[in-house]
Amino acid sequence: MNSVWDTEQMARRIARRNKAERRFRLLGLGAIVLSLSFLVLLLVIMLKNGLGGLDWEFLTGSDSTDASTAGIWGALKGSLLTMAVTLALSFPLGVLSAIYLEEFAPKNRWIDLVEVSINNLAAVPSIIFGLLGLAVFINTFGLPRSAPLVGGLTLALMTMPVIVISGRNAIKAVPPSIRDAALAVGASPVQTVFHHVLPLALPGILTGTIIGMARALGETAPLLMIGMRAFIATPPDGITDPASVLPMQIFLWSDEIDRAFVQNTSAAIIVLLVFLLAMNGLAIYLRNKFEVRW
Amino acid sequence: MTDTPKMSARNVDVYYGAKQAIDDVSIDIDTGHVTAFIGPSGCGKSTFLRSLNRMNDTIPIARVTGEIDLDGEDISRMDPVQLRARVGMVFQKPNPFPKSIYENVAYGPRIHGVAAGKAEMDEIVEKSLSRAGLWEEVRDRLSDAGTALSGGQQQRLCIARAIAVSPEVILMDEPCSALDPIATARIEELIDELKERYAIVIVTHSMQQAARVSQKTAFFHLGKMVEYGDTSDLFTNPQQERTKDYITGRYG
Numbered sequence: 001m002n003s004v005w006d007t008e009q010m011a012r013r014i015a016r017r018n019k020a021e022r023r024f025r026l027l028g029l030g031a032i033v034l035s036l037s038f039l040v041l042l043l044v045i046m047l048k049n050g051l052g053g054l055d056w057e058f059l060t061g062s063d064s065t066d067a068s069t070a071g072i073w074g075a076l077k078g079s080l081l082t083m084a085v086t087l088a089l090s091f092p093l094g095v096l097s098a099i100y101l102e103e104f105a106p107k108n109r110w111i112d113l114v115e116v117s118i119n120n121l122a123a124v125p126s127i128i129f130g131l132l133g134l135a136v137f138i139n140t141f142g143l144p145r146s147a148p149l150v151g152g153l154t155l156a157l158m159t160m161p162v163i164v165i166s167g168r169n170a171i172k173a174v175p176p177s178i179r180d181a182a183l184a185v186g187a188s189p190v191q192t193v194f195h196h197v198l199p200l201a202l203p204g205i206l207t208g209t210i211i212g213m214a215r216a217l218g219e220t221a222p223l224l225m226i227g228m229r230a231f232i233a234t235p236p237d238g239i240t241d242p243a244s245v246l247p248m249q250i251f252l253w254s255d256e257i258d259r260a261f262v263q264n265t266s267a268a269i270i271v272l273l274v275f276l277l278a279m280n281g282l283a284i285y286l287r288n289k290f291e292v293r294w
Numbered sequence: 295m296t297d298t299p300k301m302s303a304r305n306v307d308v309y310y311g312a313k314q315a316i317d318d319v320s321i322d323i324d325t326g327h328v329t330a331f332i333g334p335s336g337c338g339k340s341t342f343l344r345s346l347n348r349m350n351d352t353i354p355i356a357r358v359t360g361e362i363d364l365d366g367e368d369i370s371r372m373d374p375v376q377l378r379a380r381v382g383m384v385f386q387k388p389n390p391f392p393k394s395i396y397e398n399v400a401y402g403p404r405i406h407g408v409a410a411g412k413a414e415m416d417e418i419v420e421k422s423l424s425r426a427g428l429w430e431e432v433r434d435r436l437s438d439a440g441t442a443l444s445g446g447q448q449q450r451l452c453i454a455r456a457i458a459v460s461p462e463v464i465l466m467d468e469p470c471s472a473l474d475p476i477a478t479a480r481i482e483e484l485i486d487e488l489k490e491r492y493a494i495v496i497v498t499h500s501m502q503q504a505a506r507v508s509q510k511t512a513f514f515h516l517g518k519m520v521e522y523g524d525t526s527d528l529f530t531n532p533q534q535e536r537t538k539d540y541i542t543g544r545y546g
Contacts (some may be wrong), residue, residue, distance in 0.1 A: 180383075181389045181391060181455075182391075183378060184383035185401060185455060185458075186405065188375050196391060200392065
């Protein structure tokens, strides 16, 4: 009975298969180590160059022609104001679109077209959004140049599709049986969505939103087009004041001829990375804390 | 029993797109007894059940023609929200909300605004859970998650949830198919108690279950209702050849 399994040939086959398993694991591990090591290298260089410049003065100052007095606060405040505009606009628009498309939209060719458009919108290069912002918000609507309002509007256009896509996936993941249950006790479709589907989808929606916002926070190209690259020596007071943003500040400083700005550049990168890591951390926390398991 | 039946269907057809799932079904359903729909998988018995409280509205390609009346009123002209409060439903797989036991039962009464104040709501919750035979087991842990209960308890919670909005008819779509025999027996006892108050329609793939719990049985095959009559007659003396073949296990 065991004759087939006892042969020399079979033993060789199994040995070969085990070897292939080990080889694959090593390959996968190697891929991770390779990519992570570059990230670690970047972090080490940035920390080495920038940590010395990270003092209170740097965190509270604004841009200056003198590297020793130049600080990050102006750009940071610009980023925060821009993000506030982006979030205020893209979150409700994105969530409402996702709910409509997933729960209410009729299934026809027009809706298919809308879906394809939204998916494509998420893949449009960001510089194009910058041009759009310039043409529509500044040249047509006459909104102020270099302002967080326009920056936020432009980035909201970019972030909205990301929120729609992640929102739809989160809504789709809510089991249909919950909708049936709510409808069967006489809940209206809107009640079903807001009482049952949305609360269950919210962790996923928030995760997608935060990731979209993190992407917007790091965006530079579209803001170039709407003039957020000016030299701003005073922090903006509101969303219509001229402002810069963190990645733009990094770009401007890295362009300076004065060697003293190298430290500023690295310090600003550290600040930006801390923000991005914090946002991603929040996304992971929300996902783990509020996810309902079935 | 009154002259107008609780629910009556006349010449009902259901289509999924171009495919006809139900072909010319007419049936009367009354309070005071249990009506069972039996038949092989895919015969349309669940589809027909879902037409009775317009749950098929949620499927975009589904289309129902013919007339279904509740107390003589055409349900296609009724507000689906009100209809579904009057015609409750229990599903194949227990589907409690991922909320507390209390909230599961209180949700229906709350959205319909039938309870004035907390005390009245507490009363509705207790009464519904008692009628569903679950009160004694959960009275000390009403704030626990409904999803943490056992499968049979979850299904009884779903029955309590349906009862809480004071329906007149309760539709049950294979309510025991995900349960073990002991939990099934409890649900069957419960159905027997509930039939005094509500018109109950149960879809089941188990002929034994239909024979145990129902007084009337309708046999469906390929979208048609082949035979409808008293359960005892249908199982002992089927009029149609196809019914006889099915209940004797020739197919299905």
